[in-house]
Amino acid sequence: MQSALDQLKEMTVVVADTGNVGEIRKYAPFDCTTNPSLILNAFKDPASEELIAREIEFGQKTGCTPEGVADRLTVAVGAELAALVPGRISTEVDARLSFDAKASVNRAHAIIADYGERGIPRDRILIKLASTWEGICAAEILQGEGIDCNLTLLFSMAQAIACADAGAFLISPFVGRITDWYKKAEGRDSYAPEVDPGVLSVKRIYDYYKSNGIRTVVMGASFRSTDQVKALAGCDRLTIAPKLLGELAKETAPLPRALSATGISGSERQIIDEATFRWQMNADAMATEKLAQGIRAFDADHKQLIALIAERMR
Structure with missing residues (x-):
C-alpha cells in the first residue's frame, strides 16, 4: 500500500516548508518555500555551515553590511535548494517592506538579479510578499513584468479576491494560524476537519477560484496536523513541515480526494477595490490580527538573523 504522502503527491503538488537540505533530500518535494524563520534555522543545520561561512566571508571582504549579507544568504x-527540487523556490521580501509597494518591487528586482548571478533563472523563483494591499499592488506590478509571486500571510476572502484581481501566480492561505485564533477565541481544544475554520477557509477560496476560472494557484500552508493536510487533499499545492511529512510517509490508509474542480459551487466573480479591501479586513478581527502578527514575527526573525550575522562577522 502506498503511503499517505505518496497518495497525496498524486493529486497535489507537495512543497516542503523547510530550508533544511537533509529534509528536502529525504522527502523529495516538488517546490520549496522559505521565510526568515526558516533561513534562521539554517544556522542550526550543519549542512548549511559551509554556505553560511562563504557568504559571511564575502561580506567581510567586500565591506557588505550584516543586512546585505542576510539578503545574500x-x-x-x-x-542551493533549487538544485534539489524540480520546481520553484519561494523567496521572501523583507517583512518591513510590507506597506511599501515601490520598495517591495525594488527588493524583488534585487532578489531576481542575485539569483541570476548564481545561474538561477526567474522562472524558478517565486517572490514572496505579505498579502497587505501594498504587497498585492507590488505583486500586480511584478506579475506584469513576468516575475511570478507568492502572496503569503493570507487569512481572508478579501485578500484572496484582491490577489486574484492582481493576477498573482500563487497564494498561501495559512490554515493552522486561522485555527489557532478560533481555538483561543472560542475556548476550544480542537476541531474535527470538516468544521476546522482554517480548513474551511481554504476550501472557500479554492471553490471561488475554480468557480471563476481563476488561474492563481492555491497553496495551503501552516498546518498543525496531518488531519488538516488530508482534509485538503486535491488542493493545487500544500506546503508541509518535515514533521508532518514524516507522519504522512508512515501512514498507509487510503487517502480520498477532498478537493476537486468538478465539485465547485459556481459562485460569482467579485472585484475588490482598496477601500473595500481595507473595510473588509478591518471587519475581520482574525485576519487583521494574524496578518499583523505574522509580519511582526517575520520582521523579528529577520532582525535576529542580521544580529547573528553581525556577530559572526566580528
Missing part, C-alpha cells in the same frame, strides 16, 4: 540558501 537568503538567496544563497534558495539557490
Whole structure:
C-alpha cells in the first residue's frame, strides 16, 4: 500500500516548508518555500555551515553590511535548494517592506538579479510578499513584468479576491494560524476537519477560484496536523513541515480526494477595490490580527538573523 504522502503527491503538488537540505533530500518535494524563520534555522543545520561561512566571508571582504549579507544568504540558501527540487523556490521580501509597494518591487528586482548571478533563472523563483494591499499592488506590478509571486500571510476572502484581481501566480492561505485564533477565541481544544475554520477557509477560496476560472494557484500552508493536510487533499499545492511529512510517509490508509474542480459551487466573480479591501479586513478581527502578527514575527526573525550575522562577522 502506498503511503499517505505518496497518495497525496498524486493529486497535489507537495512543497516542503523547510530550508533544511537533509529534509528536502529525504522527502523529495516538488517546490520549496522559505521565510526568515526558516533561513534562521539554517544556522542550526550543519549542512548549511559551509554556505553560511562563504557568504559571511564575502561580506567581510567586500565591506557588505550584516543586512546585505542576510539578503545574500537568503538567496544563497534558495539557490542551493533549487538544485534539489524540480520546481520553484519561494523567496521572501523583507517583512518591513510590507506597506511599501515601490520598495517591495525594488527588493524583488534585487532578489531576481542575485539569483541570476548564481545561474538561477526567474522562472524558478517565486517572490514572496505579505498579502497587505501594498504587497498585492507590488505583486500586480511584478506579475506584469513576468516575475511570478507568492502572496503569503493570507487569512481572508478579501485578500484572496484582491490577489486574484492582481493576477498573482500563487497564494498561501495559512490554515493552522486561522485555527489557532478560533481555538483561543472560542475556548476550544480542537476541531474535527470538516468544521476546522482554517480548513474551511481554504476550501472557500479554492471553490471561488475554480468557480471563476481563476488561474492563481492555491497553496495551503501552516498546518498543525496531518488531519488538516488530508482534509485538503486535491488542493493545487500544500506546503508541509518535515514533521508532518514524516507522519504522512508512515501512514498507509487510503487517502480520498477532498478537493476537486468538478465539485465547485459556481459562485460569482467579485472585484475588490482598496477601500473595500481595507473595510473588509478591518471587519475581520482574525485576519487583521494574524496578518499583523505574522509580519511582526517575520520582521523579528529577520532582525535576529542580521544580529547573528553581525556577530559572526566580528
